[in-house]
Amino acid sequence: MRSARTRRCVRALLAVLITAAVAVPLSAAARPRIPAPPPADLAPVTAGTLTKAYAANRANAELASRMAEAHGDRRRAAADHALADPSRSLLAFDGRGAGRATEVFGDLVAADTVAILIPGSDTSLDTYGRFHRAADALHRSLTRNAPAERRTAVIAWLGYTTPRTVSTTAATTERAEEAAPVLREFVADLRTITGPAAHVTLLCHSYGSVVCGRAAAGLDVEDLVLLGSPGTGADSAEDLGTRARVWAARGADDWVAEVPHTEIDLFGTTLGFGTDPMSPTFGAHVFPAGPGGHSDYFKPHSQSLTNITRITLNQEGEVPHD
Template sequence: MREGSLRRAVRARRLRRALLAATVMAAVVVPVSAAARPRIPAPAPAVLAPPTASNLGGIYEANRADAAEAARMAAAHGDRTRAAADRAMAAPSRRFLSFDGRGTGRAVEVFGDLAHADRVAVLVPGSDTTLETYGRFRAGALALRDRLGPRGAVLAWLGYETPGTVSTTVLTPDRAEEAAPRLRAFVRGLRGVVGRSAHISLLCHSYGTVVCGRAAPGLDVSDIVVVGSPGTGASSAAALRTSARVWAARGSADWIAYVPHASAGLFGTTVGFGSDPVSPSFGARVFRAGAAGHSGYFAPGSESLANLTRIVLGDTSEVTRA
């Protein structure tokens, strides 16, 4: 019996290595058309004071002005898609803690009354999230905000240049290592708005879970939640070196289950992100995500969104565990 178990374990390791190699080769040989896209001009972001509960209005106004100018510049450049995205962000109802229209773009949008919230969720997106595709990320933030009630606020943190889904960068931690210091600094600054008593939850999706894994040590948050994760880069929840509760979920229709949860050194970098966060050996609090596909964790009415809401509100005994 032991010999049979050993043979199965060896075969499983070989399969993971083969899948990892195939994934690497696919990313290397498939051309990435976006790489040839010309850079879109936009103004440099406004230099603003650190956010506080009293100066949010001025920050929102300055970032809307930046978005309007970015829209004008993108239109003059002939990029109608980016111009439309920037123009939408300049609408009077939008509230951004930061906006940068250069390159693929960065933005941090606020949903809810941030100055008076005692439960705050920071959403960290995965690959292929840019200003042009921001609408789908925003929709998830709005769906969560709608469930939180008056005590909750949501921040959609597009604070880094996300990798393309079909690219070599999505297989390595390089973008995550660049993003992690930005996320740490953002959470520190957020405390200047919401105060020490507010509970902050970090909700991380797909490649965003790698970002959160890199940023986790010492991060001042109550919960770190990873959904649709290819791995965090850590071997276990304990290896994240955080005092936060670590949660993980994967929907039954999520293709990420077929991505090898392994890592290997290749060409001077690390390829892959290691242990599966929903495996028992990882040690996270695994919760049910129903039939969510890879982009469905924040879908209105879903089991996944219901559990994410419970975690943010601190109703952890009500979370349906897997």
């Protein structure tokens, strides 16, 4: 018989292999060092300076695009150029490395309902188009379903360097620990633009739910939604230390269900993210996400997007429970 330690090691390695696939499966090609300017030097953004910030970040994205083109990276040049379009509202942009961007959909100053999307593994400027489509689909759904007196906005927050899909980093909380204080600061700063009365919902996909779990304590949001989550690093919703309502959903075809929901200490590194948020013992409000897979939560007209829209609009009574 194998020793208990051997069994734990096998389980840990299994967790690494499976968790490496919990985000949308993409190429694991190395991210090249692409030249880019430092972020625009801006004072803290307020409601009055929002338009100026959008313009400065678009200009920075266009400069990054030209530098990437000169470097011979047409893919990054095209991604940066798309973000520099006059129609885009960039609250933040950093073209260095894998890249970071924060994009607003809708009128953030007028909004009384705001959703913030937190992405999972392998989301970068190179793959940003997929993240953009998810945020745009949510904004369209909110606009279509909000009562006439409600004003909505969506924020796509790529504010951290996500782990690569095929890597041991995707099985640890390292990147989430780095991202958590950045997310807390962002939400606090957001309140200076929207005001304290805005209803803010955090939508956390895949590894993004690990980020949200690490940031949750004291986070000034009304709802925290875990989508396709491998775990949060907490044993229960109560252990997250948040005043927000905690929700969880998983599509019927989402292979994140196969991730071992455990935490294992292997040579000083903790692998895995603990209790399954879909488990009754975790204590989240579990709602149906339909038949979709790991990348389908924001698919237009899907059951998952319908229920996410209801939660964001504070229509709790219309959300069915699994």
